[in-house]
Amino acid sequence: xxxxxxxxxxxxxRTNQIVQPCVLCGEMRCEDHTIWVPSHEIDKPFDETQxxxxxxxxxxxxxWYGFCGRPSHVPRxxxxxxxxxxxxxxxxxxxxxxxxxxxxxxxxxxxxGVIEEGYEKHWESKHYALSCSIAIVMIxxxxxxxxQSGSPGLLDSIYDSAILSFSDKKRTFFGGSKDEFxxxxxxxxxxxxxxxxxxxxCAVIPCLNRQAPFYDKKMFKxxxxxxxxxxPETET
Numbered sequence: 001x002x003x004x005x006x007x008x009x010x011x012x013x014r015t016n017q018i019v020q021p022c023v024l025c026g027e028m029r030c031e032d033h034t035i036w037v038p039s040h041e042i043d044k045p046f047d048e049t050q051x052x053x054x055x056x057x058x059x060x061x062x063x064w065y066g067f068c069g070r071p072s073h074v075p076r077x078x079x080x081x082x083x084x085x086x087x088x089x090x091x092x093x094x095x096x097x098x099x100x101x102x103x104x105x106x107x108x109x110x111x112x113g114v115i116e117e118g119y120e121k122h123w124e125s126k127h128y129a130l131s132c133s134i135a136i137v138m139i140x141x142x143x144x145x146x147x148q149s150g151s152p153g154l155l156d157s158i159y160d161s162a163i164l165s166f167s168d169k170k171r172t173f174f175g176g177s178k179d180e181f182x183x184x185x186x187x188x189x190x191x192x193x194x195x196x197x198x199x200x201x202c203a204v205i206p207c208l209n210r211q212a213p214f215y216d217k218k219m220f221k222x223x224x225x226x227x228x229x230x231x232p233e234t235e236t
Contacts, residue, residue, distance in 0.1 A: 004030035006068070022068035023056045024205060024224045035067040035074065036081040036089075037206070048077075048208045055205060055224040067206055071171050071231040072223045077109035077131045077209030089115035091122070092131050092208075099125045103142030103191055107132065107209050133204045134173050137162050138195060145191040155182065158194055163201075171231060172203040176215070203230070 002008055003019045005027050019028040039060050042049050060066070064081075067073050081089035091113040097105045111129040113122040132138055140162040148154045159181050167175030175181075184200075185193045196212035203214060205224050214220040222229055 003028050004033055006030070006033040020061055020066050021058045022070075022073060023058045023060060023065045024073055025068060025070075025227060026057055026225075027068045027070070029066065029068050031086075032084050033069065034082070035069045036064045036086055037067065037075050037078050038081075039063050039065055041078045041208075046208065048210050051210075052206055052208075055221070057225065070227045072203045072205050072227045074133070074204060074206070076133055076204055076207040077107075078206070081115060085118065087115070087118040090131075091115065091120060095125075095128060099128055101130065101139065101142075103146055104130055104138060106192060106195060106211060107138075109209050130209075132202075132209055133207070134166065134170055134198060134202050137166050137170075137173065137198050141194045141198060142191055145194060155185070155187075155189075162194075163198065173198075174201045174203065174215075176201060 002012060002014045003017050004012075004014075007014060007017070007030060014030070017030050019030050020034065021028055022034075040063075042052060042065055056065070067075055067080075069082075077092060079090065079092045081087075083089075090111055092109045093112045094108050095110045095112065100107070100110065107130055109131050111131045113120060115121070129135070130138060141158055144154065144157050144161065148157055151157075159178055163175040163181060164178075166173055181197060184197050192211075199211040200213060200215045202210075203220070203223055205220070219230075
């Protein structure tokens with residue numbers, strides 16, 4: 001019997017299917033459709049991990065935490081495995097500041113390689129990538145701040161090009177109005193203030209690179225349990 005909700009959405013019919021619940025929302029997934037995070041990656045004494053653990057509705061299995069992969073339930077800032085036999089995935093590490101892209105030193109965890117057919121493939125440091133659902137927004141913010149710092153048009157540039165522009169493109173990014181943006185960042189913000197604002201508008205829940213709490217605590221808790229509230233099943 002097919003019990004994996006993702007298989008059902010794609011019309012797959014399978015017998016004797018082994019499934020497990022997403023640790024956040026409880027939606028069932030088979031091995032093919034589960035994103036697995038090693039328990040030791042989350043069972044750490046960091047603010048981000050402790051906040052995530054409090055939102056988990058279900059426990060892990062065999063040293064792994066399973067996530068369903070719906071829009072707000074895709075792990076970021078943490079290594080994970082995926083697919084049959086856990087043979088695919090990505091590797092994340094805490095790297096040195098000089099290995100990070102300029103202006104993004106505040107982010108701790110970076111993607112340093114991939115896992116293909118069960119084998120780890122490490123990249124050269126020049127290929128390390130920020131593990132962030134809105135990495136392109138963060139890169140644009142730091143670039144604009146670096147090139148236009150001191151310019152009277154900096155606030156407008158960052159809001160129009162980075163915040164507003166991607167609000168309609170990223171399903172998990174709620175950019176907010178310009179008045180909200182200006183009220184939060186102030187009249188003379190540094191790059192950290194811009195980064196924190198953008199991060200506070202990202203609804204990805206299992207993220208160990210989070211720089212600021214989500215702006216709406218009630219919505220965040222609802223998205224942990226029922227992401228379909230904002231991300232309908234028919235669109236996943």
